[in-house]
Amino acid sequence: MSLSENQVSQIAYLARLSLNEAQLKDTTQDLNAIFSLVEQLANIETDGIEPISHPLHMSQRLREDIVAEQDQSALFQSVAPKTSNGYYLVPTVIE
């Protein structure tokens, strides 16, 4: 399996990455090299093997349902580009 430049440019758009012609070529090549590495798996018998979702063989630890966070909005908003009345402001989103 390999990706076309068209597909890579579509994925780049979804990730909001801007690639010029040369970068698009390089990225496509790099991604396809990674693909061929992974493709070796196709030669291995994987029937009956459950896919893993995480490399650690552990299960998720759970947290008690307790509120323990303070309001730090002033601190967080100090690094935001634009705020007003406690809101973060972004360029108008039109639906």
Add this chain to the structure above:
Amino acid sequence: MEWETVIGLEIHAQLNTKSKIFSAASTEYGQKPNSQSCAVDLGLPGVLPVLNVEVVNKAIKFGVAINAHINQRNIFDRKNYFYPDLPKGYQISQMDWPIVGEGKIEITLGEKTKVVGITRAHLEEDAGKSIHDMFDDDTAIDLNRAGTPLLEIVSEPDMRSAKEAVVYAKKIHTLVQYIDICDGNMQEGSFRCDANVSIRPKGQKELGTRAELKNINSFKFLERAINLEVERQQDILEECGSIVQETRLYDSVKHETRSMRSKEEANDYRYFPDPDLLPVEISDELLEKIRQTLPELPAQKKARFVAELGLSDYDADVLTLQKPLADYFETMLEHHASNAKLCANWVMGELSASLNKHQIDIQNSPITAQALSLLISRINDGTISGKAAKDVFKAMWDSKGNADAIIQAKCLKQITDMGAIEAIVEQVIANNAPQVAQFKSGNDKILGFFVGQIMKLTAGKANPKQVNELLRDKLS
């Protein structure tokens, strides 16, 4: 051509936990903007989401309540898309291994029952809120809601009319409140419905192209939005057009749905397992414990009301539709186990009518279950007549005190002294000779005239049953 409507619903039930799904920030509604979005909710670098145990328990509770398969090993994935109210650029959700698998819900439409399949129910975090009309040149973002736990309940496309969809949605709405996993508040967005709607020529097997309707925040709007969409699709297909698969926003003010193309473009979410979260393992013990401690479900409660209290199917249905109403009724039963029907009549009659009229939830009723209980006792022990009880109820509603105080203040106590009533009955008979003659010549209806006269003289305080008995006795 005859068309068949096909509907599937996606219901987002906000789980009523104190803290968020992956952080210890509060989930309380209506707080100062952004005061409850912590570093985890904002997706700041270096943070680690840690799953809330109650979120897992509540999701299992739902699964057990609908007899669904529980995936004892389930996995969180990242759903990637860009939107200003989604700080991380991805939503943590569940794709291939949701916590709740296939289940079923039975719905009742008039005399018929129907089974609606539940495809799955998965956990995810809510996004923040975008406010478009607060500033002229900017969109305001409040991230307090970001990270609030949601259980998304996905149905099979099993519903065939807007009415069925509403019955199903109400059933889920009742259930999540009964098992105390969601407060069901639709105005605050705690319970939201998206509807997948398509139509096909009657008899055709394949499904038509569907549209997804969003932004529906009441059952009334759900029905309207679906009917509107069905009409729109019929118009297009009958003019040989074709339906575009898209998301449409319902506008309840203009009563129209309109396309939300912005969201369609990026409809490739590139799901992958979230490396920050390990698989969730649910032990047999936990599953069994939740199964054992599941509260009585609406259908069970209804069956019990019919079997043990002798209520009609209809009454039992009305009384169990909302958990708070059922709770109120059951509190009254603590003192009136043998008067269930009388209690039911008052709750469904005077009380519900007054609550509706003033748009008050039963939880905030000015008359508590205990207070109404006392009124029922006074009807029961013959202190007041049913008619006088309605006056007492009105006064109680206006916070004029408890039933006993009002009965005393208004002198509503029934005259049960037989001697006193007898004297009045005799007086009325003596004063109305022509009517007595009519009665004796066979006009039974004239009895009402006498009762009326007696009630007038006693200011309505005579016991009607005693009056009737005495009258028949004296007149015959």
